[in-house]
Amino acid sequence: MSLLLARTLPSPAITGIDYSPGQVRAAQEMKKKAGLDNCRFQLGNAMDIPFAAESFDLVISVNSIKHWPDPVRGLTEIRRVLRPRSRAFIAEVDRNTSPAGLREFADKYCAWYVWPPVMHWCLRNVVFGNSYTAGEATNFACRAGFSAVSLQEVPGPFFLIVLTK
Ligand SMILES: C[S@@+](CC[C@H](N)C(=O)[O-])C[C@H]1O[C@@H](n2cnc3c(N)ncnc32)[C@H](O)[C@@H]1O
Structure with a gap:
């Protein structure tokens, strides 16, 4: 997803995190092959995102929230690193x-x-x-303190929630 965004939107600086060193290495190799220099990858745990508050304009998480030990904490961390009124897109397979x-x-x-x-x-x-249902994920996002939470229709067995800080 990070590489797709980097290719589609050449100017923004994109940072991808994962807590698996193997995944980070694989992403770095794919980035090198793609010859992209507007994105970087580093180790990071969604439970304790290694960035200062209000440092991102957008956060995207795909198929990861179901693995987090505490989804409310992860979403609270995402809210912390977002700039005011910025948005997060969280996609996951739908248990329903x-x-x-x-x-x-x-x-x-x-x-x-x-x-x-x-x-x-x-x-x-x-x-x-x-995994979670769209309703459960919406509930986590509300508990994480987002000011607006909306559910988007997407094709396939997934949910996508859009959260506004
Ligand atoms: C099913 S894979 C999805 C990978 C990628 N987002 C995609 O859609 O292809 C889930 C990923 O979440 C990562 N992950 C799980 N728990 C995490 C956490 N607490 N912090 C950061 N990454 C985590 C795993 O290491 C794994 O790479």
């Missing part, structure tokens, strides 16, 4: 996805060597089963 939506998703992305019933079970019970 219907069985048909899940099958459609699995059939599209399932690797040929994974037996579909195993993939469906893992998605239902592990990936989607450990």
Whole structure:
């Protein structure tokens, strides 16, 4: 997502964080291959974002909030690093996805060597089963102190909430 943004919006300075050194290394290699110099990647935990208050105009988090030990704390951290009246976009797989939506998703992305019933079970019970519903995420964002929280329609088995500081 960071590289896509860096390619699409050449001028802004983009910073990507992840608490996995492997993910940060992989992103740095992809950045080098893409020849982009308007983005950087570094280690950082969403529970304690390593930046000063009010240092970003926009925060985007994709498919990560379900892993955070305390989603309200992570969203509070995001609010802290945002400039006044700036926005955050938080996307994640929706635990309320219907069985048909899940099958459609699995059939599209399932690797040929994974037996579909195993993939469906893992998605239902592990990936989607450990995620949140759009309503739960909205509730976390309100508790994190955002002044406005709205739910956007997106294609596929995801929710996207837009939060304004
Ligand atoms: C499913 S991957 C999604 C990666 C990427 N955003 C994407 O959409 O391709 C979830 C990522 O969240 C990271 N992550 C989980 N908990 C985190 C935390 N507390 N702070 C920072 N990163 C975290 C993981 O290391 C992993 O790279």
